[in-house]
Amino acid sequence: xxxxxxxxxxxxxxxxxxxxxxxxxxxxxxxxxxxxxxxxxxxxxxxxxxxxxxxxxxxxxxxxxxxxxxxxxxxxxxxxxxxxxxxxxxxxxxxxxxxxxxxxxxxxxxxxxxxxxxxxxxxxxxxxxxxxxxxxxxxxxxxxxxxxxxxxxxxxxxxxxxxxxxxxxxxxxxxxxxxxxxxxxxxxxxxxxxxxxxxxxxxxxxxxxxxxxxxxxxxxxxxxxxxxxxxxxxxxxxxxxxxxxxxxxxxxxxxxxxxxxxxxxxxxxxxxxxxxxxxxxxxxxxxxxxxxxxxxxxxxxxxxxxxxxxxxxxxxxxxxxxxxxxxxxxxxxxxxxxxxxxxxxxxxxxxxxxxxxxxxxxxxxxxxxxxxxxxxxxxxxxxxxxxxxxxxxxxxxxxxxxxxxxxxxxxxxxxxxxxxxxxxxxxxxxxxxxxxxxxxxxxxxxxxxxxxxxxxx
Amino acid sequence: xxxxxxxxxxxxxxxxxxxxxxxxxxxxxxxxxxxxxxxxxxxxxxxxxxxxxxxxxxxxxxxxxxxxxxxxxxxxxxxxxxxxxxxxxxxxxxxxxxxxxxxxxxxxxxxxxxxxxxxxxxxxxxxxxxxxxxxxxxxxxxxxxxxxxxxxxxxxxxxxxxxxxxxxxxxxxxxxxxxxxxxxxxxxxxxxxxxxxxxxxxxxxxxxxxxxxxxxxxxxxxxxxxxxxxxxxxxxxxxxxxxxxxxxxxxxxxxxxxxxxxxxxxxxxxxxxxxxxxxxxxxxxxxxxxxxxxxxxxxxxxxxxxxxxxxxxxxxxxxxxxxxxxxxxxxxxxxxxxxxxxxxxxxxxxxxxxxxxxxxxxxxxxxxxxxxxxxxxxxxxxxxxxxxxxxxxxxxxxxxxxxxxxxxxxxxxxxxxxxxxxxxxxxxxxxxxxxxxxxxxxxxxxxxxxxxxxxxx
Numbered sequence: 001x002x003x004x005x006x007x008x009x010x011x012x013x014x015x016x017x018x019x020x021x022x023x024x025x026x027x028x029x030x031x032x033x034x035x036x037x038x039x040x041x042x043x044x045x046x047x048x049x050x051x052x053x054x055x056x057x058x059x060x061x062x063x064x065x066x067x068x069x070x071x072x073x074x075x076x077x078x079x080x081x082x083x084x085x086x087x088x089x090x091x092x093x094x095x096x097x098x099x100x101x102x103x104x105x106x107x108x109x110x111x112x113x114x115x116x117x118x119x120x121x122x123x124x125x126x127x128x129x130x131x132x133x134x135x136x137x138x139x140x141x142x143x144x145x146x147x148x149x150x151x152x153x154x155x156x157x158x159x160x161x162x163x164x165x166x167x168x169x170x171x172x173x174x175x176x177x178x179x180x181x182x183x184x185x186x187x188x189x190x191x192x193x194x195x196x197x198x199x200x201x202x203x204x205x206x207x208x209x210x211x212x213x214x215x216x217x218x219x220x221x222x223x224x225x226x227x228x229x230x231x232x233x234x235x236x237x238x239x240x241x242x243x244x245x246x247x248x249x250x251x252x253x254x255x256x257x258x259x260x261x262x263x264x265x266x267x268x269x270x271x272x273x274x275x276x277x278x279x280x281x282x283x284x285x286x287x288x289x290x291x292x293x294x295x296x297x298x299x300x301x302x303x304x305x306x307x308x309x310x311x312x313x314x315x316x317x318x319x320x321x322x323x324x325x326x327x328x329x330x331x332x333x334x335x336x337x338x339x340x341x342x343x344x345x346x347x348x349x350x351x352x353x354x355x356x357x358x359x360x361x362x363x364x365x366x367x368x369x370x371x372x373x374x375x376x377x378x379x380x381x382x383x384x385x386x387x388x389x390x391x392x393x394x395x396x397x398x399x400x401x402x403x404x405x406x407x408x409x410x411x412x413x414x415x416x417x418x419x420x421x422x423x424x425x426x427x428x429x430x431x432x433x434x435x436x437x438x439x440x441x442x443x444x445x446x447x448x449x450x451x452x453x454x455x456x457x
Numbered sequence: 458x459x460x461x462x463x464x465x466x467x468x469x470x471x472x473x474x475x476x477x478x479x480x481x482x483x484x485x486x487x488x489x490x491x492x493x494x495x496x497x498x499x500x501x502x503x504x505x506x507x508x509x510x511x512x513x514x515x516x517x518x519x520x521x522x523x524x525x526x527x528x529x530x531x532x533x534x535x536x537x538x539x540x541x542x543x544x545x546x547x548x549x550x551x552x553x554x555x556x557x558x559x560x561x562x563x564x565x566x567x568x569x570x571x572x573x574x575x576x577x578x579x580x581x582x583x584x585x586x587x588x589x590x591x592x593x594x595x596x597x598x599x600x601x602x603x604x605x606x607x608x609x610x611x612x613x614x615x616x617x618x619x620x621x622x623x624x625x626x627x628x629x630x631x632x633x634x635x636x637x638x639x640x641x642x643x644x645x646x647x648x649x650x651x652x653x654x655x656x657x658x659x660x661x662x663x664x665x666x667x668x669x670x671x672x673x674x675x676x677x678x679x680x681x682x683x684x685x686x687x688x689x690x691x692x693x694x695x696x697x698x699x700x701x702x703x704x705x706x707x708x709x710x711x712x713x714x715x716x717x718x719x720x721x722x723x724x725x726x727x728x729x730x731x732x733x734x735x736x737x738x739x740x741x742x743x744x745x746x747x748x749x750x751x752x753x754x755x756x757x758x759x760x761x762x763x764x765x766x767x768x769x770x771x772x773x774x775x776x777x778x779x780x781x782x783x784x785x786x787x788x789x790x791x792x793x794x795x796x797x798x799x800x801x802x803x804x805x806x807x808x809x810x811x812x813x814x815x816x817x818x819x820x821x822x823x824x825x826x827x828x829x830x831x832x833x834x835x836x837x838x839x840x841x842x843x844x845x846x847x848x849x850x851x852x853x854x855x856x857x858x859x860x861x862x863x864x865x866x867x868x869x870x871x872x873x874x875x876x877x878x879x880x881x882x883x884x885x886x887x888x889x890x891x892x893x894x895x896x897x898x899x900x901x902x903x904x905x906x907x908x909x910x911x912x913x914x
Contacts, residue, residue: 005468005535006536007535007536012463012464013462078463078464079464079547080838108565109838110834110838110839110875112877152834152835153547153835153836153838171880171884172877175880175884175887176840178884178887179840180835181835374636377567377609377637378609378610378638379610381537381566381567381606381610382566382567383567418567420567420569420633420877421877423633424629426632426633426635426636427628427635430632430635430636
C-alpha cells in the first residue's frame with residue numbers, strides 16, 4: 001500500500017470556515033467594473049437593481065481577505081464537500097512518468113461540477129434578502145443545473161435562459177433542471193426586449209452565452225423580487241470557489257507535500273480562480289512559489305490571443321464593462337464541445353494576475369483534449385467533462401515533459417466535472433468525426449476592433 | 458454541528474480485505490443450479506465452457522465464509538471505494554420524522570452504480586485465466602458500463618449485448634461503453650443463432666434481458682478465449698457485492714450505532730444481497746436482529762407475486778436452471794423505466810432467505826417511486842436512478858410510519874446509483890405523462906404455467 005492514499009478526504013469538521021478573497025493580497029488590484037455610460041467604477045447603488053446586496057459587497061470588496069461562510073451554506077456543502085484530492089496513480093503508471101499527478105475532483109455531485117459551490121452561496125444570499133427568485137443563463141448546462149439544485153433547496157424560483165443550441169442538443173440537462181423545479185427558456189427567446197431584438201437581427205440564431213446573459217439580466221431587472229446571478233467571471237464567484245483551493249491546500253498539508261505546478265481549465269475563470277486562490281496568495285505574500293497554468297480552448301483563446309482591455313460581458317451590452325483579456329464581446333466562438341469555455345473574456349482577477357506575469361496560459365485543440373479525456377477515463381475510471389479535459393490534456397503534457405526530462409515534479413490539476421451529459425461530443429470523437437476550430441488572426445483582429453472606447457480606461 | 462456527520466467515509470486502509478459469503482452461514486442453503494437436460498446439480502465441468510474458473514468456484518462454494526479480495530481488485534476499488542454512508546438529515550427534516558435515515562451511496566463512480574464492484578472482480582479473474590475477452594448483456598446499461606470500465610482497465614475485450622429498446626432509447630449509455638472500448642450490439646441481433654431465432658419468431662421485437670443473456674452466452678461459448686459474465690442473480694455476484702454491506706456495517710460501528718431496518722431495491726438481487734449480507738449473517742448466527750425489506754416494482758413482482766420454483770434465467774433456455782422466486786422466464790415485463798429491475802426471477806440466495814421468512818418484500822408503483830425520487834433529489838441533492846428510487850420510496854414510507862407511530866427507528870437503505878442516463882423517465886414524470894403497469898393475476902398465472910418441469914426438483 002502506498003503511503004499516499006488514492007483519495008484524500010478532509011473530515012467534514014475540517015471544511016473551511018471562510019472563503020478566501022485573493023484580491024486582498026494583490027498589490028495591484030483587478031480593475032473595477034465600469035458603468036458604460038459614464039466610464040466610472042460601479043457603486044453598490046449601480047449594481048443593486050441587478051445583483052443581491054451581500055453579493056455586491058463581496059463583488060466590490062478587494063481588501064477583506066476572509067469572508068465567513070454562513071452556517072446554512074456550510075451545511076449544504078456537507079452534502080458533497082469536502083471533495084476528494086485524488087492521486088492519479090493509474091494515470092502516472094500509464095504515462096510512465098516520474099511526475100506525481102493529483103487532481104481535485106469536483107464532479108461528485110448531481111450538478112456534475114464545481115458550479116454548485118457558488119450556486120448555493122448565491123441562492124442563500126438571495127433568500128436571505130427576501131427575494132422571490134433569481135434568473136441566470138447557462139451554456140453547457142452545468143451552472144443552470146447547480147443553481148436549480150440550490151434554489152430547490154432554499155425554496156427560490158429559478159429562471160434559466162439556456163443557450164438555444166444547448167437547449168436543443170442537451171434535453172437531458174434541461175430535464176434535470178426541471179426536476180429541480182426550474183423554468184428553462186431557450187435563448188434568444190421572445191420573452192425579453194433584447195431577445196426579440198437579437199432574433200430580429202439574426203433570424204434562426206441558436207444563441208450564445210453573451211446573449212443569454214443579456215436576457216437573464218433584463219428579466220431580473222424587470223421582475224419584482226428577482227435578481228440576476230452569474231456562475232463565473234465575477235469576483236464573488238471566485239471568492240466562493242476558493243473553497244476548492246482551500247481544501248486542496250489543506251489536503252496537501254495533511255499528506256505532507258505540496259504541488260509544484262497547478263493547472264486549471266479556464267472559461268470565465270471560476271474554477272481556475274478558486275483552485276489557485278490560496279496558493280497564489282502564498283506566492284503573492286512571498287511564502288511559497290508555484291507555477292500556475294490556465295488552459296483554454298484553441299477555439300476561444302482569450303488569454304493567449306486576446307487583448308487586455310475593457311469590454312462588455314454580454315452581447316446585448318446591458319452589463320457593466322469589465323477589464324479583462326478578451327477576444328471581443330461580438331466574437332462568436334465556434335460550436336466546440338466545451339460549452340463552458342466558450343466565453344469571449346476572462347475574469348478580471350485572472351486577467352490581472354496573467355498580465356502581471358504571475359501565471360501562464362496555454363491553448364489546446366479539442367481532438368487532443370478528447371484523446372486525453374479518453375485516456376483518463378480508461379485509467380482513472382472517471383469520464384471527465386470536456387471542459388475539465390482541457391486541464392487533463394495540459395497535465396498529461398506536463399507529466400510527459402517530466403518524463404522526457406527525468407523530473408519528479410508534483411502536478412495538481414482541477415477536475416471540475418463529469419461528462420455524462422456530453423456523450424454527443426464523445427460520440428463524435430469515438431466515430432473519428434471530431435474536428436478542430438482555430439480562429440484566424442484576421443477574425444480575432446476584426447472582433448477586437450469593435451471593443452468599446454472607454455472614457456479614462 | 459451534529460455528532461454524526463453527513464457522510465461517513467471509511468479510510469482506504471479500512472477497505473474490507475475479504476468478501477463475505479452469506480451462504481456459509483445459512484443452515485438451509487440456496488438450491489443448486491441444475492443442468493436442464495438431467496436435472497442434476499451443475500458441476501465445475503458443466504459450467505466451465507460458460508464461466509471463468511475462479512468464478513465457478515465462488516459460485517458453487519456455499520461453505521467458505523470469506524474470500525480474500527486480490528490486491529489488484531482492491532487497488533481498483535480504491536479509485537471509488539470505500540463509498541460513503543450518508544445521514545439523510547435534510548430528508549428527515551423534510552419528512553418531519555423522528556426516524557434516522559441513512560443511505561449507502563454507490564453512485565459516485567462513472568458506471569453510476571454498485572455494478573462496478575462485481576465487474577472489476579469478474580474482469581480480473583477473466584484476465585488472470587488468460588482469456589481474451591468476455592461477453593455480457595445489459596438492460597438499463599449500468600452493468601454494461603461497469604464491465605466496459607473494468608475491461609478497459611485490465612485490457613480485456615468486452616462484447617455487450619444491449620436490449621434493443623435500451624440501445625435505441627439510451628444512445629448515451631452506449632456511447633459511454635464505446636468510450637471504454639466495448640463493442641455494443643443491439644439484442645436480439647442477427648449475430649447469434651438464438652438471436653436469429655428470436656427475430657424470426659418475433660419480428661420487430663425490441664428485446665428483453667432474458668433474450669440478451671441467451672445471445673451473450675452463445676457468443677461466449679462459441680468464441681475461443683471468451684467467457685460469459687453476469688451482473689446479478691448469481692451467488693458470485695452477491696459475494697462481490699457483500700463489500701457494500703461490509704463497509705456499511707463498519708461505518709455504523711464507527712458511528713457507534715446500528716440500523717433497525719435495512720431496505721434495498723431488488724431486481725436480480727445483486728445490491729440487496731450485498732447490502733444485507735453481513736447483517737443477515739449476524740441474524741443467522743443469532744448475534745443481532747434486523748428487519749430486511751426487498752423492494753420490487755409492481756410491474757415485475759417476482760417475490761411478492763411469483764412462485765418459488767426452478768426456472769430458466771434466459772429466454773433462449775440455454776442457461777442452467779435456478780430455483781428462485783419467478784414470474785416465469787417467458788414473462789415480458791412492461792416497459793417500465795427501471796430497466797435494472799425488469800428480470801423475471803430473483804437470486805436463489807435472496808429467494809431462499811425470503812422463503813424462510815427471514816426477510817420481507819414489498820412492491821411499489823413507478824409514479825410513487827418517481828415522486829420519492831424527486832423529493833429525494835430536491836432535499837438530498839442527488840438525482841437517483843429509477844431502480845434505487847424504489848428503495849427511497851420504501852424508506853420514506855417507513856420513516857412516515859415512524860412519524861405516525863412516534864418511533865425513533867434507524868433506517869438504512871441502499872442508494873445503488875444515479876439517474877443521469879434516465880432523464881427520459883424523469884421527463885415523463887415531470888410532464889405528468891408517466892403511467893403505472895400492474896400485471897393481472899391471469900397474466901402471471903399464465904406465465905407460471907409454463908415453468909419447466911424439473912426432474913427431482
